[in-house]
Amino acid sequence: MALLEVDKITTYRGSQKVLDSVSFSVEEKKIVGIIGPNGAGKTTIFDAISGFFKPGKGRISFERIEITHFPPHRIAKMGLGRTFQIPRPFKEQTVFENVLLGHLMSRPRLMDPDDVITETNIILEKLELSSKKETLAGELTLSEQRRLEIARALATNPKLLLLDEVAAGLSPAAIDRLVNLLKQLNSQGMTIVIIDHFLNLTIQLASNVIVLDNGRKIAEGRPDEVLNMRIVRDAYLG
Ligand SMILES: Nc1ncnc2c1ncn2[C@@H]1O[C@H](COP(=O)(O)OP(=O)(O)OP(=O)(O)O)[C@@H](O)[C@H]1O
Ligand SMILES: [Mg+2]
Numbered sequence: 001m002a003l004l005e006v007d008k009i010t011t012y013r014g015s016q017k018v019l020d021s022v023s024f025s026v027e028e029k030k031i032v033g034i035i036g037p038n039g040a041g042k043t044t045i046f047d048a049i050s051g052f053f054k055p056g057k058g059r060i061s062f063e064r065i066e067i068t069h070f071p072p073h074r075i076a077k078m079g080l081g082r083t084f085q086i087p088r089p090f091k092e093q094t095v096f097e098n099v100l101l102g103h104l105m106s107r108p109r110l111m112d113p114d115d116v117i118t119e120t121n122i123i124l125e126k127l128e129l130s131s132k133k134e135t136l137a138g139e140l141t142l143s144e145q146r147r148l149e150i151a152r153a154l155a156t157n158p159k160l161l162l163l164d165e166v167a168a169g170l171s172p173a174a175i176d177r178l179v180n181l182l183k184q185l186n187s188q189g190m191t192i193v194i195i196d197h198f199l200n201l202t203i204q205l206a207s208n209v210i211v212l213d214n215g216r217k218i219a220e221g222r223p224d225e226v227l228n229m230r231i232v233r234d235a236y237l238g
Helices: 043-051 070-076 095-106 113-126 140-152 172-187 225-226 228-238
Strands: 002-013 017-029 030-036 055-060 080-082 160-164 191-195 207-213 216-221
Touching: 002 043, 002 191, 017 043, 017 055, 017 191, 017 216, 030 043, 043 055, 043 080, 043 160, 043 191, 070 080, 070 095, 080 140, 095 113, 095 140, 140 160, 140 172, 160 216, 172 191, 191 207, 207 225, 207 228, 216 228, 225 228
Parallel strands: 030 191, 030 207, 080 160, 160 191
Antiparallel strands: 002 017, 002 055, 207 216
């Protein structure tokens, strides 16, 4: 079953068409990659899916419910979590508080305070941030900030997790650990879409890749198939 369906989304930023009738679907429990050169429209797709930027045309459905015009908080509560390409932590709060807030904002009435603290600690452990618990988010390294961004998204307990360039700027060893974490989350039932300009994660994780160029979907398929396509090579080489 398709968990997410994006149907002929067209968006403008000012007079520039940044997405041109883009369609794709994401099956439950899969990992899908979205790749493409700078400015292709990758982040704009996530903005549209998560409700931060309303498309001019087209429909987006999550679990068969149309969410195209829902506000971001409502979409998040339905189980759709995302990270931001430029991390957006509360810089003056500690790492622990940042993740705790993710829990409280997504499920305020449902949770026992002790459970919230336990879950927050589990997530920090998963992202190897336990030793940074009391550090202010504004003082983290890039690698730690990226992990905090994922931790905050996980705190909302998403069914579908959208990750925007979370491997950018990480060392090969840090990327390996991230790959293992995402494999683990996926094996526990989480569906994941990764935007991955440099293909560090996609090749190892994605069963299906969507290629965007200049706002259009130019290819789709298995990573090995897609990367051998002339049209994809040409787009990357510019
Ligand atoms: N807030 C904005 N205001 C105006 N134009 C924008 C805005 N955000 C993005 N754009 C433009 O929309 C187009 C698509 O941008 P988008 O950020 O979606 O691309 P991307 O594929 O994520 O690129 P990158 O690999 O650099 O992250 C670009 O031409 C960009 O300049
Ligand atoms: Mg982007």
